[in-house]
Structures are given as C-alpha cells and as structure tokens.
Amino acid sequence: MMKASVELRDKREARLRQQLRDTPMRPLPLFQLTGWTHFVDEEVNPPVLAAGTSPTEDRKTDEQAIAYHRHLRMVPTxxxxxxxxxxxxxxxxxxxxxxxxxxxxxxxxxxxxxxxxxxxxxxxxxxxxxxxxxxxxxxxxxxxxxxxxxxxxxxxxxxxxxxxxxxxxxxxKSLTEVLEMRxxxxxxxxxxxxxxxxxxxxxxxxxxxxxxxxxxxxxxxxxxxxxxxxxxxxxxxxxxxxxxxxxxxxxxxxLTRVSAENRVRLEQAGRPADPVSPxxxxxxxxxxLHPLPLGPKAEEQEMFRRVLASFEADLSLYRLEENALSKHAAQLHQLTGGYFKALTYVISTAAVIAIHSGSENITEKELKAATAQLGPWQPAAGER
The missing domain is CATH 3.40.50.300 (P-loop containing nucleotide triphosphate hydrolases)
Structure with missing residues (x-):
C-alpha cells in the first residue's frame, strides 16, 4: 500500500513539473509542495533585448516575450x-x-x-x-x-x-473512484x-x-x-x-465556554466570567491593504508615479519611451481606482498589444485598447 502511494505521488509530482514548464504561472501548483518550491526558487527575468537592434517579424509571435508580459510581477510599494x-x-x-x-x-x-x-x-x-x-x-x-x-x-x-x-x-486510481467519492x-x-x-x-x-x-x-x-x-x-x-x-x-x-457551574462560581467570587472589552x-x-491613492497631496502623487515607474522598469519593449506610463498617471488611476489587480491587468494587456502590433511602445493608443472593457478613456485635463 505504501509503495503504491509513493508511486502515485511520484507520478503526480512529475505531472506537476511538466505543468510548471508549460505554464509556470498557473495558480494550482502553488497549493502543492512541488509548485511552491518552484515558486520560492524561480527568478523571472525579462527577455533580453540586444542593444541597437530592432524587433524582427517573428517578435509578434514570440511566446517567451508575450508570456513574460502576461504575468508582470507585483511591484512592491x-x-x-x-x-x-x-x-x-x-x-x-x-x-x-x-x-x-x-x-x-x-x-x-x-x-x-x-x-x-x-x-x-x-x-x-x-x-x-x-x-x-x-x-x-x-x-x-x-x-x-x-x-x-x-x-x-x-x-x-x-x-x-x-x-x-x-x-x-x-x-x-480511476474515474470510477472519482465518481464514488462522497x-x-x-x-x-x-x-x-x-x-x-x-x-x-x-x-x-x-x-x-x-x-x-x-x-x-x-x-x-x-x-x-x-x-x-x-x-x-x-x-x-x-x-x-x-x-x-x-x-x-x-x-x-x-463551543468551549466554561460550564454554568463555573460561571456561577466566577460571578460569586466577583470575577468576570468572560474577558472584559477589549x-x-x-x-x-x-x-x-488599500488602493493606491492619487490625491492632491504631493506624496500621494509621487507614490503612484513610483509604482508606474517600477512597472515601466519591468517592461521589455524595444521602443518603450521614458515615462510611458507615468505621463498617463491620472487616466490610469481613474480607470483602475488605484487597485493593483486592475492596474496590473491594464499594463500587462497594453504590453502584449504593443508586441502584437509591432509598436513596441505603450502610448495612449495601447492603453485605450487595453482599457476598453474597464470604461471610456478620459483625456488628461491639458488634452481636452
């Protein structure tokens, strides 16, 4: 029995290792030891862009570059x-x-x-x-x-x-066993x-x-x-x-409260039967954790722009302009509310669009396309 269990475990771990090679960012393996260990050890490095070169035609279908930008890391604040x-x-x-x-x-x-x-x-x-x-x-x-x-x-x-x-x-061991599990x-x-x-x-x-x-x-x-x-x-x-x-x-x-007898004894002794508040x-x-603010305070604006700059540093695009994201800080905050999940989605989607289109840059055009499902793109005050 023990030998059979070990064999089944080894087969499962081998399957997990293959899944991690094929789709390393899947959530399921993180809830199993093999996947968690892989997560602890992994180093996600951006695709190398040779200096002074332009993207080739097959860059638009470069699965390594696309997969990297689909799973941008959570930048720390x-x-x-x-x-x-x-x-x-x-x-x-x-x-x-x-x-x-x-x-x-x-x-x-x-x-x-x-x-x-x-x-x-x-x-x-x-x-x-x-x-x-x-x-x-x-x-x-x-x-x-x-x-x-x-x-x-x-x-x-x-x-x-x-x-x-x-x-x-x-x-x-079989589909029958799965169906019989209650x-x-x-x-x-x-x-x-x-x-x-x-x-x-x-x-x-x-x-x-x-x-x-x-x-x-x-x-x-x-x-x-x-x-x-x-x-x-x-x-x-x-x-x-x-x-x-x-x-x-x-x-x-x-469920584990003192019995009624003990409660009476405590009360008679002048001691509380339950913890006093607090x-x-x-x-x-x-x-x-709260959404990132972008209010009138200078430190709030600076923090949000630092987060955008950290995202920019993680991007691996041939023609990415300086402050490509920071210049659209107000619109990005309005659309995402400062929520990391929405912000990561927008930036990741815009980067993949930039690769597919060949622009290799994130401009208002890519951001508009990436945020189409989140709401209408609002131009900055100076652009109206």
Whole structure:
C-alpha cells in the first residue's frame, strides 16, 4: 500500500513539473509542495533585448516575450515592503517562543494585492529559514500554502487541503473512484506527523472570505493545535478576514465556554466570567491593504508615479519611451481606482498589444485598447 502511494505521488509530482514548464504561472501548483518550491526558487527575468537592434517579424509571435508580459510581477510599494518585513519578523519571533504565539491577518478590499503579499511573505520567510539552516534541508517543509476548501463546512476538508499540499491524500486510481467519492478522508494523523517531523514553521491560508464564521469556527481549534503544539505560525488572508476571524473566535469560544457551574462560581467570587472589552480576539495583528491613492497631496502623487515607474522598469519593449506610463498617471488611476489587480491587468494587456502590433511602445493608443472593457478613456485635463 505504501509503495503504491509513493508511486502515485511520484507520478503526480512529475505531472506537476511538466505543468510548471508549460505554464509556470498557473495558480494550482502553488497549493502543492512541488509548485511552491518552484515558486520560492524561480527568478523571472525579462527577455533580453540586444542593444541597437530592432524587433524582427517573428517578435509578434514570440511566446517567451508575450508570456513574460502576461504575468508582470507585483511591484512592491514602501508600505507593502514594510508590511512584509514586519510579518516575517513576527513569524521568526513565533518560531523562537513557547508561549504567546500570535496569528496574523491580511485584510483589505478585493484587488489590492493581498494574495501577492501573502505569497511574498511565505517565500521570504522560507528563504530566510533556509539561509539560517545553511541551505534547504532534506525532509523539511518550512512553509505550507493552502486555500479555503470548496466546501469549508467539515473540518476534514481543511485538513485535506493541507494533506493535498503535502502529497498525502490518496489519488484516485480511476474515474470510477472519482465518481464514488462522497467526502474526503480524514488524514489528520498523517498531516500532523508530517508537519511535526518536517519542522513546518508557517501556514498560509488564503481566501478565507469564502467561508462563514461558523465554518471557520469549526476548524479554529485545529489551527490552534498547530500553533500551540507544533509552533506553526498562521497567516489568514481574504477580504473581511479580520471580521470573519473575530466572529469565528466568538463562536468557537461558545463551543468551549466554561460550564454554568463555573460561571456561577466566577460571578460569586466577583470575577468576570468572560474577558472584559477589549477581548484578546480584538488584539489580532492585522495588515491592511488599500488602493493606491492619487490625491492632491504631493506624496500621494509621487507614490503612484513610483509604482508606474517600477512597472515601466519591468517592461521589455524595444521602443518603450521614458515615462510611458507615468505621463498617463491620472487616466490610469481613474480607470483602475488605484487597485493593483486592475492596474496590473491594464499594463500587462497594453504590453502584449504593443508586441502584437509591432509598436513596441505603450502610448495612449495601447492603453485605450487595453482599457476598453474597464470604461471610456478620459483625456488628461491639458488634452481636452
């Protein structure tokens, strides 16, 4: 049985490695150990443009250049860099403590870069752990990255996500087995054993906004076990994540509340039966991400233009003009609202259009085409 499981796991990992070669930016492999390790190690370099040369005709169909610009990296802001450093330091602090370990939350509106920050934190934490241990050690898994299960109601489904990342869940051998599956198996003991022996230090939980407070409350005792027994730091990420966790903590406390007899004894002794406000759950460290502002303040305008300049530096186009994006800062902010997700989409799409058309530059024409689905292009005040 063990031999068969290992063979199935090896086949799956070989398939994943092939997928990573074919489509390296697919999201699925990041939730499995092979894909996450590839993400930690990868260095995405722009296609080299020979100095003093012009693009050849086959440049318009250059899959390497097109694929690179389809997946522009999330450029860091000063605030995001500070947040990343703060959370990574908290992870290291938890790793050296026996008591008082704290979870962390990344919250904010959709499209502000929360998932990118979560993964950047995980990658940085793993890289620093590996440096401290003189390189990657065999049979160690410093970081585990999961998403909220499709059905977050049963606790076993959350643990199945961890087991899937670790390669522990048995893979169906046939379509018949897939169709016969009604629920996930409980792999809790196997997961606990691997997390402990592999010295896992950090668990990233993304998209918790797909769960309700009650569904989250069902699994919080298990996450508490991972933190308190195994010393694993947890980072939860999602829109409204802080509110969800506060509500789930209240519900989880209801499930483990002191008995009525103990409550009476506490009240008779003049001691509170429940924590006084603010509750310890209100002290949960939260990292907030907001859309990038572009207001009248000089520092706000400077920050947005710095972000655009960082995007420009990542572009690999033959005829890209200086300040190609910065000169359209007002229009780009109006169309995207300063949301990283929309901004990345517009710039990435405009770059691909520039390659396909042969212009090799991002002008108002490319930006108009890229933003056609977002709304009408508004000329700058001086252009009206």
């Amino acid at each position: 000063g605030a995001m860099t500070h947040m990343q450093k703060t959370v990574v330091e908290a992870v290291h602090r938890n790793s050296g403590s026996r008591e008082g370990l704290m979870d962390h939350v990344i919250d904010g509106p959709a499209g502000t870069g929360k998932t990118c920050l979560l993964r950047a934190i995980g990658r940085t934490a793993q890289q620093e752990i590996e440096v401290a241990t003189n390189g990657r050690q065999p049979n160690t898994i410093p970081v585990v990255h999961i998403t909220t299960p499709a059905d977050p109601e049963p606790r076993v489904n959350w643990i199945w996500e961890i087991g899937s990342y670790l390669g522990l869940n048995p893979e169906p 629920r996930h198996q409980d792999v809790t003991l196997s997961v606990n054993y691997v997390l402990e022996t592999a010295q896992t230090r950090l668990l990233l939980v993304d998209d918790i906004d797909r769960s309700s407070p009650q569904q989250l409350a069902n699994v919080l005792p298990y996450f508490d076990y991972l933190r308190d027994k195994l010393g694993i730091s947890l980072i939860f990420c999602g829109t409204g994540a802080s509110h969800l966790l506060h509500q789930a903590r209240i519900l989880a406390q209801d 509750s310890p759950t209100a002290l949960l460290p939260v990292t907030w």
